[in-house]
Amino acid sequence: MLLPGQGYGAYAAEVPRDSAYALAMNGAGSLVAAGSTQGVASVVDVRSGQGVMALKGHTDNIRQALHAVLALQLDGEGRLLLSGSADHSVRLWDLGQQRCVQTLAVHTDSVWALAAGPGFAAVYSGGRDGCIYRPSAAARARLAFDGSASHPAPQQRQPAAATPSIPPIQHAAVLTDRRHVVTRDADGGVACWDWTAGRAVRDFGRADVLEVEASLFQPSHSVSAWCAAEVKLGSLGGCMEPPQCFGAEIYAQDLGDEEAPVDLKVNFGEQMLVALFAGWAERQRGTPQPGQQQQQQQGGGPGAGPGSGGAGQGDAVAEGATGGESGAMTDADGGKAQGGGGSAPSSRFSFQGPLAPVVMVSGGGGGGGSVPWRCAIDAFTGQEDVPQWVADCVLHGRYPVSRELKMAFQLAPLPGSQLPSLLQSKLNAPRVLRVNKVADYVRRKMEEHGIALREEPLFWDPAKAERWQAEQAGTDGGGGLGATARVHQLQPVQAAAVGGPRGGGAGGTGGGGAAIIITCGGHTVPWDFSLAAVRQWIWRRSDDLVLHYSVRDHGTPLRLPAIRPPS
Known part of the structure; x- marks a missing residue:
């Protein structure tokens, strides 16, 4: 006013x-x-x-x-x-x-x-x-109504002119990777959106939205709900609230960055906030206004202090190579995730839609204000009343460390496998840690006991199987690798026989030795599943996940889990 x-x-x-x-x-x-x-x-x-x-x-x-x-x-x-x-x-x-x-x-x-x-x-x-x-x-x-009782004739049934428009979105369902969203508009059009790109990546036309959701179901993912989909305004929106929005991670390679280290992971919530408020942060650093320097420099707020921090582009850790005395699976150097060091984070998310996304803040800004406001991300002035927890994240890379990023599980030899037990069988690891890292961990530990095992991955996603085969062909000259089995069907299959002796030989992915197999509840676990996905789709219990390792018997068909899309 x-x-x-x-x-x-x-x-x-x-x-x-x-x-x-x-x-x-x-x-x-x-x-x-x-x-x-x-x-x-x-x-x-x-x-x-x-x-x-x-x-x-x-x-x-x-x-x-x-x-x-x-x-x-x-x-x-x-x-x-x-x-x-x-x-x-x-x-x-x-x-x-x-x-x-x-x-x-x-x-x-x-x-x-x-x-x-x-x-x-x-x-x-x-x-x-x-x-x-x-x-x-x-x-x-x-x-x-003139000359009428309760049901008069309308003054006009057809418009004199019409402004072209697009039908509003009425339904949205977030997929298991918490990155893609399936929507249905008022005309029955179904599309799949990528939240990290801010655009629709696939148009299904008029289709049954439930059938589309089922066709895109990918059980290798089980990501915490870091953002809730909203369609109240007729467009696709997302609602982020702390600390839940910092409770999910993704591998950088899964964002399409093939040059990133294979173990590099980034936080969904941090990356989204940094991408949305990049213009605001740039103006804050360039031309600070009275009262805003304090917002830049102060270290308080929900994301500051001991026990908090954010893994930005350069701070994300590589995990799964070793197990320390504490039972945590960490990076190759034994390092743990560290808090933000005050450096400005950058985002791997890039909005590619025809219109800039609009940020809507419901109140409770860094200055204590409670007036809601909205702004397109390319129209920031730097004077907006941004909530303190957002400012801490986008300016300093600080945000609360969520317990949802880690999970406990037990790793033990399958009874009757005659393989030795691990010194530490109860482990902690990131939820996004893939089973192939667990298998590699077992292989290294067995080497310490003088037992040579080799990796023979089983993949749910054919694309990951092809990528693994290409990587191994590039490092091994294309020979003696053995076959990988794609297990995206829901019935047990007889995997292709793998060449090489059943025992002895050098360790590693291309050498001889028996092949490692990881099971959960008697079911073979695909190597591209995350630990969280194994717990949700195979273990299906509230207590700690239990995984077993053993030597694969090629004369026995694999017993695969029956995983069906949620209704």
């Missing part, structure tokens, strides 16, 4: 914290009515910001989508209010009596727009049914 001597400003009004789908103001600009998704029309005194009344009466017994007030109209004197809702009705309210004095139910679908002349002498209502109706003002603040 326009504040005397201060230009335009904003402050929070006492209204329900639901989405506001309609606004109306009286002639003097002293009253504002806001229609919410809960079917309530709230009237606010603009001068004080105080709520004056909440008008309840709209319901939605037909459609299950919204109980929303979608259209509002105040008369010039602020005595009467018209409201249109998703319950197909138009209601006339007397603000002096704070009650509904008349209900018109002529539309067959949601009422989307209202317009009125002075004193409500002429009123027009437009709805999703494509019809426009015109009741007239009658005596005693009532509306009536």
Whole structure:
């Protein structure tokens, strides 16, 4: 609003914290009515910001989508209010009596727009049914239709002109990798979106959204919910809240960076925030404003202090090579994940859509403000009231370390395998750690006992199998590698025989020796599964995951888990 001597400003009004789908103001600009998704029309005194009344009466017994007030109209004197809702009705309210004095139910679908002349002498209502109706003002603040009773003919059925638009998104389902989202729009069009790129990566046309979700089901992933999908505005959005948004990781190579180290992983929440607020951070560092230097320099906030930190592009660790005395599977040098050292993080996410994403902050900014705001990511000025936990992340790479990033599991020889036990059988490792790292860990430990085992991976994803074969061909000259089995079918299969002696020989992926097999509950575990995926889709229990290692018997068919998409 326009504040005397201060230009335009904003402050929070006492209204329900639901989405506001309609606004109306009286002639003097002293009253504002806001229609919410809960079917309530709230009237606010603009001068004080105080709520004056909440008008309840709209319901939605037909459609299950919204109980929303979608259209509002105040008369010039602020005595009467018209409201249109998703319950197909138009209601006339007397603000002096704070009650509904008349209900018109002529539309067959949601009422989307209202317009009125002075004193409500002429009123027009437009709805999703494509019809426009015109009741007239009658005596005693009532509306009536000329020459008609309760079902008048609409004023117009076809528009004089139309603005091209795209159908709104009505449904969104996040896939198991927590990176891709399947959406369905109002016309039945189904698409798959990549959150990290900000665009649709595949268009299925008009299709059954459940069938598409099932076809894209990938059980090798089980990623924590770091972002919740929202479609309330008709577009695909995501809601991030601390500390849950920092509870998921992804390998850099899975983002398409083939040059990244194979074990380099990044935090979903940190990377998304850094990508969204890159423009804001750049302006903060370049031209700090009064009060913003403190936000840049202070080390407080949810992401600071002992036990917190973020692994940025240069801080992500490589894991799974050794096991320390504590039972943690760490990187090759025995290092643990460290907190951010105050350096500015960078993001591997790159938004490639035709429009820049829009950031919407619900309040609680770093300066203690509570006024919601929104801004396209290419329009930041550096003066926005960014929440402190966001500033800590994008400026300093600091964020709370989530316990969800790690999980405990037990690793033991399969009874009857005659392989020795590990000195430390209970381990801690990242949730995203793949089973191939566990197998490599077992191979190294068996070498310490003088037992040579070789790797013979089993892959669920054919693309990963092809990548592994190409990598091994490049390091071994293309010979003596043995075959990899693709196990993306749901039935037990007889894997191809592997050349080479069953015992003795040099260790490593290309040497001789018996082949390692990792099992869980008697089922063979694909090597491209993460530990979290094994726990969710194979172990299916709340206690610690238990994995067994043994020597593969090529005369016995593999027993594979029956994994089906969730209903």
